[in-house]
Amino acid sequence: MEKTVLIIDDEKAIVDILTLNLNMAGYRTLTAHDGEQGLALALSENPDLILLDVMMPLCDGFEVCRRFRERDKLTPVIMLTAREEERDKVMGLELGADDYITKPFSVRELLARVNTNIRRGGNGSANVSSAPSREQITLGRLCLDIEHGQAYKDGALVDLTQREYHLLRCLTAQPGRILSREELMQEVWQYDYFGDLRAVDVAVCRLREKLEDDASLPKYIVTKRGAGYYFQMDS
Numbered sequence: 001m002e003k004t005v006l007i008i009d010d011e012k013a014i015v016d017i018l019t020l021n022l023n024m025a026g027y028r029t030l031t032a033h034d035g036e037q038g039l040a041l042a043l044s045e046n047p048d049l050i051l052l053d054v055m056m057p058l059c060d061g062f063e064v065c066r067r068f069r070e071r072d073k074l075t076p077v078i079m080l081t082a083r084e085e086e087r088d089k090v091m092g093l094e095l096g097a098d099d100y101i102t103k104p105f106s107v108r109e110l111l112a113r114v115n116t117n118i119r120r121g122g123n124g125s126a127n128v129s130s131a132p133s134r135e136q137i138t139l140g141r142l143c144l145d146i147e148h149g150q151a152y153k154d155g156a157l158v159d160l161t162q163r164e165y166h167l168l169r170c171l172t173a174q175p176g177r178i179l180s181r182e183e184l185m186q187e188v189w190q191y192d193y194f195g196d197l198r199a200v201d202v203a204v205c206r207l208r209e210k211l212e213d214d215a216s217l218p219k220y221i222v223t224k225r226g227a228g229y230y231f232q233m234d235s
Contacts, residue, residue, distance in 0.1 A: 020131065035059025061092070093206075139172055140234040
């Protein structure tokens, strides 16, 4: 089935270039030139991926991402930004974006990220179940529902995004094994990262906030200073 990419950007030249190249790559595209229109399309058209600019009229990309994530936890969102400041990149990730790419960007690089995020997104499930399915992994107080791509703690559903679930799945595959940020980027994001690895740290931080009893004293997702992260079984 043809996949749909929603492009939300107020720069017509950028929208035209992205539309042309995505269409040539076999994607159907939808476009919006301001945040309000983009959010409406994102919620009504159910795209497979969203390319979201940061600086836009009416409603900026950060606000669009925040409001969209309140309704949809699974659809991949890639932020497009001309900003270089670390805090802006981190803000987008903290609001639920799966990735960011800085303008000017290589079309080839962007298409690679679109392909990867849509492929990964297809492995998730939009089905919301009130109880785990039979295909599950139990890790102390945690339970991973493999069929539905969901996690439970003490029997209660943990509200994870697609990226957070896959990060947890990767870490729990081999409890105790330390995974470097580079390994996590390749396993969870499924490509060599073109830039810094801050996205991994932000994703781990968000996952801890949802999973741990006290995110400042993590017991499940533990940092090995200078090496990476590992999953620790609760006692």
